[in-house]
Amino acid sequence: MGKWSRGGITPSRKTCSDVIDLLTDYMDGGLAPPETAALEKHLSDCAACTEYLRSLKSTTAAVSRLRRETIPEEVRRRLRSFIALRPSAPWT
Numbered sequence: 882m883g884k885w886s887r888g889g890i891t892p893s894r895k896t897c898s899d900v901i902d903l904l905t906d907y908m909d910g911g912l913a914p915p916e917t918a919a920l921e922k923h924l925s926d927c928a929a930c931t932e933y934l935r936s937l938k939s940t941t942a943a944v945s946r947l948r949r950e951t952i953p954e955e956v957r958r959r960l961r962s963f964i965a966l967r968p969s970a971p972w973t
């Protein structure tokens with residue numbers, strides 16, 4: 882245990898796809914400080930990821946505006962029946 886091997890990439894070196902994976906966590910502030918530093922280092926060198934971050938920020942702004950609205954009753958009903966139908970429930 883204790884190995885964080887993820888495609889053999891060390892935390893200090895980020896590729897563009899790593900950065901894209903981590904950007905949402907980064908924006909939530911959920912990234913560990915060394916990861917944040919590595920990500921910001923990549924961003925300072927990479928115009929493409931900087932641009933991606935900018936567009937992601939405007940997208941998330943739109944999504945969080947949506948989130949504030951209540952979940953439609955239809956969706957809640959479907960979710961409830963989905964949970965009720967779960968075959969793995971040990972008490973059924």
Ligand SMILES: [Zn+2]
Nearest residue numbers: 896897927930
């Ligand atoms: Zn990049």
